[in-house]
Amino acid sequence: MNGTTQALTIAGFDGGGGAGMQADLKTFQERFVFGTSVLTALPIQNTKGVTNVFDLPMDAIEEQLVSIKDDFRISAVKTGMLFTAEITALVAEFLRTADFGPLVVDPVMIAKSGHALLKDSAVQAVKEELLPLAYVVTPNVPEAEVLTGRTITTKEEMIKAGREIQQMGAKNVVVKGGHHLEGINSEDMLLLENGQVEWLFGKRIDTKNTHGTGCTFSACITAELAKGYSVFEAVTTAKAYIQAAIEDGLSVGNGNGPTNHWAYRKVENNE
Numbered sequence: 001m002n003g004t005t006q007a008l009t010i011a012g013f014d015g016g017g018g019a020g021m022q023a024d025l026k027t028f029q030e031r032f033v034f035g036t037s038v039l040t041a042l043p044i045q046n047t048k049g050v051t052n053v054f055d056l057p058m059d060a061i062e063e064q065l066v067s068i069k070d071d072f073r074i075s076a077v078k079t080g081m082l083f084t085a086e087i088t089a090l091v092a093e094f095l096r097t098a099d100f101g102p103l104v105v106d107p108v109m110i111a112k113s114g115h116a117l118l119k120d121s122a123v124q125a126v127k128e129e130l131l132p133l134a135y136v137v138t139p140n141v142p143e144a145e146v147l148t149g150r151t152i153t154t155k156e157e158m159i160k161a162g163r164e165i166q167q168m169g170a171k172n173v174v175v176k177g178g179h180h181l182e183g184i185n186s187e188d189m190l191l192l193e194n195g196q197v198e199w200l201f202g203k204r205i206d207t208k209n210t211h212g213t214g215c216t217f218s219a220c221i222t223a224e225l226a227k228g229y230s231v232f233e234a235v236t237t238a239k240a241y242i243q244a245a246i247e248d249g250l251s252v253g254n255g256n257g258p259t260n261h262w263a264y265r266k267v268e269n270n271e
Contacts, residue, residue, distance in 0.1 A: 004034045005032070005033045005034065005223075005226050006033065006034045006035075006036060006072050006073055006074055006075060006226070007028050007033045007034070007035055007074060007076045007078070007222050007223055007226040008035075008036045008037065008038065008068055008076075008077040008078070008100060009025065009028075009035065009036075009037050009038070009078050009079075009080060009219065009222070010037075010038045010040060010065075010078070010079045010080065010082075010091055011024055011037070011038075011039070011040060011079065011080030011081050011108075011215070012039070012040055012041040012043050012080060012081030012083065012108070012117065013039055013041070013042045013043060014043065014045055015044070015045060015046065016045055016046040016047050016211070016253060016258070017258065018047065018211040018212040018252070018253075018257070018259070019045075019212030019215045019258070020043070020080060020212070020215055021037050021039065021080070023215040023216045023219060023258070024037070024078065024080065024216075025037060026216075026261040027215075027216050027219035027223060027241070028219060028222075028223050030261055030262060030264065030265065031220060031223035031224065031227075032223075032227075033223040033226050033227065036068050036072055036074065038061065038064040038065055038068060039056060039064065040056060040061055040081060040082055040083060040087050040091070041053055041054065041081055041082075041083040041087070041117075042055075042056065043081070043111070043115075043117065045111065046253060046255065047211055047252065047253030047254060047255035047256055047257050047258070048254055048255035048256075049111065049255060050111045050115035050117070051115075053083065053115070053116075053117070055083050055087060056087075058087070058090055061087060061090060061091070062090060062094070065091070065094045065098070069098050069100075074099075074101060074226075075100075075101045075225075075226035075228075076100070076101040076102050076103075076222045076223070076225040076226035077095070077098075077102075077103055078103070078104040078105070078106060078219060078221075078222040079091060079103070079104075079105050079106065079130065080106050080215055080218070081108040081117045081118070082108070082118065082122065082126070082130075083118060083119060083122065084121070084122050085119070085121050085122040085124070085125040087122075088122050088125040088129055088130055089125050089129050091130070092129035092133060093129075095133055096133065101225070101226060102135035102136070102225045103133050103134050103135050103136075104134070104135065104136045104137075104138065104218050104221050104222045104225065105130055105131065105133075105134040105136070105137040105138070105170070105218075106137075106138050106215060106217075106218035107126055107137065107139050107143050108214065108215070109123075109142070109146060110142065110143075123146060126147075127147060127168055131147075131165065131168040131169045132168065133169070134169065134170040134171065135170075135171050135172060135225070135231070136170070136171070136172045136174065136218075136234075136235070137165060137170040137172075137173050137174070138174045138176065138218045138221065139165070139173075139174075139175060139176070140175075140176040140178055140214060141158070141175065141177060141178070144165065144175050145161070147161075147164075147165055147168070148164045148165060150164070152175075155187065155189065155199075158175045158177065159175075159191065159197055161175055162175050162189055162191035162197075163191065166191055171193040172190070172192055172193050172231045173189075173190070173191040174188055174189065174191075174221075174235055175188065175189045175191075176188045176214070176217070177189070178213070185203060185204055186202045186203070186204050186205075186243075187199055187200070187201055188200045188202075188235075188239060190231075190232070190235050192231060192232065193231075198235075200235065200236065200239040202239060202240075202242075202243040203243070203247075205246045205247055205249075207246060208255075208256050208257065209246070209249040209250065209251075209252075209256065209257035209258065209259065210246060210256060210259065211255075211256040211257060211258045211259070212258050212259060213245075213246065213259055216241070216242055216245060216259055217238050217239075217241075217242045218238075220234075220237060220238035220241045220242065221235055221237075221238045224237050240264065240267070241264045242259065244263040244264040244266070244267045245259035245260050245261060245263045245264065246259050246260075247263065248260045248263035248266065
């Protein structure tokens with residue numbers, strides 16, 4: 001019954017299907033991992049943006065976590081949108097005792113539309129409660145700037161920010177350059193637990209359809225870790241997966257469209 005690799009996402013909802021819990025579950029499925037989920041918040045959103053956010057009652061979140069722990073054998077877990085300090089603290093407290101495997105933290109803060117997905121009061125909770133539990137944390141440049149309080153405009157500053165985040169307790173840190181730094185390539189910095197720095201490169205794609213890229217990237221890392229791959233292997237696969245998903249984009253919605261979660265299948269099949 002428990003022979004299938006299983007992973008958990010603790011995240012917010014996206015009715016538009018391109019980000020949040022929906023993106024995570026789609027990615028798990030594409031990477032041959034059975035996905036389970038715990039809902040933390042309900043953003044009202046589509047490709048055009050977020051219009052409102054409703055957080056779930058604390059009891060409802062805790063009971064979901066208990067329910068998953070009671071029935072599934074989770075091999076890796078990721079957190080996405082946590083929204084409030086209270087939710088962040090609750091999730092961190094639960095994860096300290098749950099045997100859910102390595103934790104991937106995607107410190108979701110701002111939607112593509114600019115709407116806050118993490119309250120300012122919750123940033124400190126992420127730093128103090130969640131990062132010390134993280135096996136991998138995956139901030140983009142603006143998120144890394146918030147976590148460290150430093151401006152990041154160069155590769156050297158990405159490394160410095162990564163080391164500072166590592167000092168907060170996270171074992172491995174990915175600082176994503178993406179569309180936030182200039183250049184013909186999208187460059188992500190991976191700082192491994194042993195202090196080694198690796199750079200992952202992808203061709204920069206001129207597209208507005210990047211909704212859910214951070215969720216998808218971190219979900220792919222989670223799936224690969226659940227299957228037993230190393231951090232370097234997991235992040236390398238995730239970089240290739242999201243590169244394919246952006247390159248072979250979808251025409252869905254009227255705003256920042258989603259990435260193509262099944263595109264990497266074509267790459268692997270040489271299609």
